[in-house]
Amino acid sequence: MSASGLDHAAPVAPPAAPPPVPPLPDPPARPRWALRALVALGIIGALAALRIALEAVLIEYAQRILMLAGINVILAVSLNLINGTTGQFSIGHAGFMAIGAYAAAFLGTHLAPAVAALLGSGALADAVTFNLALVLGALFAGLSGLCVGLPSLRLRGDYLAIVTLGFGEIIRISFNNAQFLGAATGYFGDSPAGLPPYTNLFWVLLWVVIVILITWNITFSQTGRSLAAIREDEIAAEAMATPTTRLKVLAFSLSAAGAGIAGGLFAHMQAGIRPEDFKFDKSIDMIVMIIVGGLGSVSGAALGGVFVAVSLELMRDLHEYRLVLYALLLIGIMLVRPQGILGTRELPSLLGGLWQRLAARGTAKNASSGGAER
Amino acid sequence: MSEFLQQVVNGLSLGSIYALIALGYTMVYGILKLINFAHGEVFMMGAYAGYYSAGWLGVNGYEAAGRGFPLLLALVVLCFAMGSMALLGVTIEALAYRPVRSAPRLTPLITAIGVSLFLQNAAMLVFSPNPRRYPAILSEVRFEVGGVIVTNIKLAIFVVAMVLMVGLYLLVNRSWTGRAMRALSMNADAARLMGIDVNATIRATFAIGSALAAAGGILFGLDQITINPLMGVLTGLKAFVAAVLGGIGNIPGALIGGLLIGLAEQLTAGYISPDYRDAITFVILILMLLVKPEGLLGVVRQEKV
């Protein structure tokens, strides 16, 4: 039972719940808006520069793998929110990625003329259309996450696995039968040449940063600690008046929305999508990402995402053995190190010295009390 | 009318295969609270064990003569497949589940998914992903009753499923092993204190469940003409849903659940659209969990802390 899961109220029922409760952290010092905007602009500028540099140095093949890695990072980090942080096992996430991909592709295609009429055609209109499509795709994925989550998250954890698997399949079957989305042939917009290839390294990197920021902030907020409490002991969490079902549904919907963003990016990188792109194998890839990285660790999930993209490419010649190796990796990690390689720790906290210099005052105090749990 | 009856007959025979597989899920879940994801793959491996043992026993010779095995040899194939799968089930338990038995719930679930993936993909490597035609372990005889075609294989599926299920029911309710299983499923710690060998009982559970799945695999192969390495995935899931529907941990419940799922699937395919034959199972599962989570024949059990 981790102490960090119970941040307020005295422990009530469970005999195993440890009494020591860490003091509430100081409220974070809020940077002013101007400073925040400056930092945001700085990040955007840095990413734009990074993109230009990478595109100058890397061949397109390497850029593709980088973009796939970035999309994987988004998938892993968002799946980790429900599977790792909250401890509810979803194994149908490819379905939400599919919803995001199809919604973004379809809406993007149909919004483009309207946006172009408003802003004129050009880079700006493309950027607006693309991001609007991505956000709408995420919204659709998040809403369908809500619809799936509401009935199924009342259930005990392992039933959720089956239900999400079933929903993943139902979603794929529905796209397979949706004529206006191209059915089994797939959807690629109005022209046979495919969807406009909006996705580039800049957008992928930007969305990686946005998704990581959001999940990071949730994970280390009050809500995040309630989620962790659900993972550690749902009954105890409930006894502490944590609204478990509501929080689980929230985490699940957000996680689905993240997968939706990844789907939108994927669709506009591939210039077309088909239902077969979102098979059960894809969900398994995502599970491998978060388990390799560490269940419950944001940075671990990100590393896992990169690992899967790169290993897929490196193992191209071992193709037949890929899933066998993945399966053995899953079993092996569970037997040897069930919390994943990083566990719930974060990479920055492992980077020792550098980290400590950057850490704020209150942190050292909290970190030591966190270490001395029990 | 004869079309409807034909769909019902087909649905019931498919359903009894689901029921056989559901027994394995229901027993393991009842005792370990673990969805044994690999059970569908044990079913698949059972079908292949039957395929290869029939080959070794020279089914081709019989097939060339236009008939299947004599009944005795068919039983040998069945016993070999059931025995080897019992061994596989016990091995999986020892290697992948026992070491993580006391870990948080998620851990054995992930190893179960891992074992399932491993068996599927190893099977694709070893047996090739192409479907195989199942050998004629029984020679097929067709009867036509009022426009409805029934084969002796469909009848055999009913008979074998019923015999095995009654046998299991007696085992669980009348034998010491069965009594130990029931004790474990109620309270493992108390059972241990009463001197029950927990490991041996869990081993027996896996052995019996896997053997039944192997029987299901052979019947499935005979009925469905071909087998392939991925056949266990959806069939296994549907069988699990059957177990939940009937009430997990309940043997007659698994039978009823299996038959209902089989019927629902076949009627959906016949009268709504074959595209939704797999979806209907999950719709049933979700409705069931919302309305009566303990299943049709299940008993509500208070979750204690």
Next chain:
Amino acid sequence: MRRLPSSSSPSQAPSPGSTRRRFLLGAGPLLAAAWTGLGGFACKDSKPSGSSGGSSTPNAPTSNEIVVGHYGSLTGNTAHFGQDTDKAVRLAIDEVNAAGGLLGKQVRLVTLDDRGDSAEAANAVTRLIDVEKVVAIIGEVASSLSLAGGRVAQRRQVPMISPSSTNPKVTQVGDYIFRVCFLDPFQGKVMADFAHDTLKFTRVGILRDVKNDYSIGLADAFKAAFTARGGTIPVEQSYSAGDTDFSAQITAIKAADVQGLYVPGYYSEVGTIARTAQRLGLKVPLMGGDGWDAPDLFKIGGDALDGSFYSNHFAPDAATAKSQKFVRDFKAKYGQEPTGLGALGYDAAGVLFEAIRASGKTDPAGIREALTHVKNFEGVSGTISINANRDADKSAVIVAIEGGKGKYRATVSP
């Protein structure tokens, strides 16, 4: 609960205080490290772009060879398709090299597996162009994968020849995409005409694979052509690739009292469908398309398929001297009969070599230009002329199944 809430989970998450600011500071170096680390990997096996000829990597083509790429599904459910095509392409290349090569240069083939996945197909084509520096690409069998790979080839302006993707959309991707097979609408019409005119059927049922755009396209084309000739389609049923139980569909079809059943799916399910039909007493001929063309069809379907027909690119038993030689050579090299997909792979390579030989050019743009001029090329699967849409004008054959074997029945020209 039996189990006590055990586990001392290592929740030493960094404390929640002031995470926002810290993260912003921490994220930069982290991300930069991750990306540059990756960039290092990706650059390792190839020079940065800029294509200033003098790259010293082992993959770089030397001046006396022509590098051709092939991508296909060598693993996965339809592995058989990619493997057959690859064997035939290799045969074609070995023959050309044995005869002294093209324009005095040897031809080298690089084959990449796409595992039947569209993201992998796009990756494979990008790698063929960027890393292997191919001048032309042969691939894919499945139309959806040809579309995914073709978009990359078109954007990078490298000609691609699909041996056997029959969906009309494939070559509409752009002017660098070609094919050497006929199209779905034609193939569906061929069988509809045959069913109506030769078999004198007026009521035919359709059983299509909804997971498969090829099957859907063929079924639609068949339906349009058959009803245009005055026939009716009283029953349409569907299945999904990978299904094993077809009894519900066959029962419904049987109730509709049809004279024939059009099943434009892949061999892997058609055999089972035929045997289910036999078992449930549906005694009508089945009809299908080139997806039937595989030895496994007969292994599974057996005698249940007798009396059925399918349209194909090529029939091994009725052939020109050239195709007889191909069948002989293929058997000698691989110990098995070639399928129609093999014949098309061989022809795709043949058309490519013809274009290079005729134009004397070995650069992508030159090869593309030359491909548009290929006329009356005598391939093993028929005579191929590339038309204005970069499709092949070709005839189809009808194969009848008798005694567990395919027999040539008729040739239909467009």
